[in-house]
Amino acid sequence: MAMNFDINNIIETIEMIKVHHLDIRTVTLALSLRDCCAQDTKKCANKIYDKILKYASNLAKFANQLEDEYSIPIINKRIAITPISIVAESIDNPDFIYIAQTLDKAAKEVGVDFLGGYSALVEKGCTEGDKRFMASIPEALAQTERVCSSVNLAGSKAGINMVGVYKTAEIIKKAAELTKDKDGIGAAKFVCFCNSVTDNPFMAGAYCGVNEPECALNVGVSGPGVVRHAIENMDKNADLGEVANTIKKTAFKITTTGELIGRELAKRLNIPFGVIDLSLAPTPAEGDSVAGIFQAMGLSDAGAHGTTAALAMLNDAVKKGGIMASSYVGGLSGAFIPVSEDKGMIEAASKGVLTIDKLEAMTSVCSVGLDMIAIPGDTPTTTIAGMIADEMAIGMINKKTTAVRVIPVFGKKAGEWVKFGGLLGEAPIMEMHDTDSSVFINRMGRIPSPIHSLNN
Amino acid sequence: MSEDKIIVTITGKDKTGIVAKIATTMAELKVNIEDIKQTIMQDYFVMMMLCNISDSMESFSTIKDKLTESAGSLNMTIWVQRKEIFDRMHTI
Numbered sequence: 144m145a146m147n148f149d150i151n152n153i154i155e156t157i158e159m160i161k162v163h164h165l166d167i168r169t170v171t172l173a174l175s176l177r178d179c180c181a182q183d184t185k186k187c188a189n190k191i192y193d194k195i196l197k198y199a200s201n202l203a204k205f206a207n208q209l210e211d212e213y214s215i216p217i218i219n220k221r222i223a224i225t226p227i228s229i230v231a232e233s234i235d236n237p238d239f240i241y242i243a244q245t246l247d248k249a250a251k252e253v254g255v256d257f258l259g260g261y262s263a264l265v266e267k268g269c270t271e272g273d274k275r276f277m278a279s280i281p282e283a284l285a286q287t288e289r290v291c292s293s294v295n296l297a298g299s300k301a302g303i304n305m306v307g308v309y310k311t312a313e314i315i316k317k318a319a320e321l322t323k324d325k326d327g328i329g330a331a332k333f334v335c336f337c338n339s340v341t342d343n344p345f346m347a348g349a350y351c352g353v354n355e356p357e358c359a360l361n362v363g364v365s366g367p368g369v370v371r372h373a374i375e376n377m378d379k380n381a382d383l384g385e386v387a388n389t390i391k392k393t394a395f396k397i398t399t400t401g402e403l404i405g406r407e408l409a410k411r412l413n414i415p416f417g418v419i420d421l422s423l424a425p426t427p428a429e430g431d432s433v434a435g436i437f438q439a440m441g442l443s444d445a446g447a448h449g450t451t452a453a454l455a456m457l458n459d460a461v462k463k464g465g466i467m468a469s470s471y472v473g474g475l476s477g478a479f480i481p482v483s484e485d486k487g488m489i490e491a492a493s494k495g496v497l498t499i500d501k502l503e504a505m506t507s508v509c510s511v512g513l514d515m516i517a518i519p520g521d522t523p524t525t526t527i528a529g530m531i532a533d534e535m536a537i538g539m540i541n542k543k544t545t546a547v548r549v550i551p552v553f554g555k556k557a558g559e560w561v562k563f564g565g566l567l568g569e570a571p572i573m574e575m576h577d578t579d580s581s582v583f584i585n586r587m588g589r590i591p592s593p594i595h596s597l598n599n
Numbered sequence: 600m601s602e603d604k605i606i607v608t609i610t611g612k613d614k615t616g617i618v619a620k621i622a623t624t625m626a627e628l629k630v631n632i633e634d635i636k637q638t639i640m641q642d643y644f645v646m647m648m649l650c651n652i653s654d655s656m657e658s659f660s661t662i663k664d665k666l667t668e669s670a671g672s673l674n675m676t677i678w679v680q681r682k683e684i685f686d687r688m689h690t691i
Contacts (some may be wrong), residue, residue: 148606148634148636148682149689150636150647151690153608153647154645157608208660211660212681213681213683213684214679214680394690396689397691399687400684403683403687
């Protein structure tokens with residue numbers, strides 16, 4: 144390691160952090176709760192609470208220490224747990240809300256911002272326990288502050304559980320309705336997936352997969368502003384191959400920082416380092432925008448023709464640069480396009496340039512999916528189910544993760560605004576197609592897995 | 600040990616006594632200065648110091664607090680960071 148120091152390197156690092164919002168988006172403690180099963184709700188909840196406190200009590204303290212020592216902001220501290228549908232499945236007459244409240248209490252006690260894993264994995268179908276559990280999700284989201292929930296509805300090997308898709312559309316509407324006094328924030332804490340990832344540190348979809356070890360520390364970085372700035376500094380005539388190369392170099396720098404913080408924090412917590420997730424997560428702050436990267440590349444707005452190509456290149460270059468910087472890359476690793484959390488996307492959406500259809504196309508090349516999109520509160524459940532099915536199909540066929548996090552805003556129509564606050568931002572409500580998907584959706588059943596799943 | 604190395608970056612309007620004041624605070628804390636570089640950027644004075652804190656009896660956060668206080672009295676902005684972050688970011 145170089146022992147001398149270079150003024151330009153130091154200035155560049157400080158500028159990346161102070162001016163272009165380079166930060167560690169999240170340090171997420173993944174914690175297995177497989178040993179917390181019990182037949183009684185309170186007993187199960189107590190085991191969960193004790194285990195979270197045992198492992199996570201120092202998470203926030205040590206994260207704050209590192210923030211100070213390296214002068215890099217760590218925006219969120221989070222916990223991801225084994226899906227509660229599994230942990231709580233053996234309880235007689237389970238009181239899921241009590242368990243959700245216990246999770247919320249534990250999250251507050253250890254000082255984490257979010258706790259994910261109020262989740263179910265039902266891509267091939269639901270157990271009786273899954274059905275009971277899923278019915279509790281809207282109420283659990285309304286009754287808690289920091290608990291996040293997710294459901295995996297589809298997979299490239301399993302196909303798409305269309306009964307689950309419909310039930311999930313109901314969950315989204317109900318969660319939004321129960322929290323309508325807060326613009327449907329309940330639905331913003333819920334996401335459904337195709338090919339969900341077991342070591343993802345990002346919310347609302349983080350959970351600790353059943354195949355994961357006892358515990359691990361996973362890290363998510365954020366740095367769209369840094370990438371934008373690097374591209375803006377290039378010659379305007381630089382070709383796209385050169386642009387891709389600049390993105391790779393920048394992603395390397397962003398990722399090494401995440402890796403350093405992740406390894407150091409894991410060491411202090413005396414737990415294994417898990418993975419670094421290379422995703423470029425935007426925030427509503429000025430300049431910290433993935434849409435800003437498209438603009439730096441030369442598109443007038445996010446959503447302009449060419450955006451899908453720009454996103455595909457960005458997503459790929461981020462992975463290529465990041466992979467060199469860490470021994471263990473995992474999670475979702477790509478570019479996020481959460482509309483309400485990205486200032487440039489918000490602007491494009493309010494101009495009507497960024498539509499639901501363009502976003503759907505973009506999700507076929509980005510790392511996740513339709514994310515943080517406000518829709519009219521009176522959107523029919525079957526229409527939401529249709530949106531979910533489309534997104535699941537993109538993931539299933541392309542063997543990638545896709546997701547849907549939409550917020551039906553009760554009492555508001557397309558064009559009106561919602562404000563979620565904080566990292567969740569604000570957004571205009573998007574116009575939906577006035578069409579009918581109900582007969583298709585009501586067929587239920589399961590869409591079979593695609594031919595390329597038979598690759599053994 | 601690279602974890603004993605810190606980089607201190609000080610920026611602000613140039614004036615007399617910046618180096619003296621910061622260096623005095625460092626001497627009091629037994630923080631050893633191994634290298635200093637300085638430059639003027641867009642009318643701003645920028646000074647970077649590579650220091651070793653292995654001989655200091657104080658914790659990183661105390662050292663940071665004292666140096667921040669010292670720079671604050673000069674109306675300068677200061678960053679105190681472990682050197683590792685720069686090494687990692689700019690070295691393959």
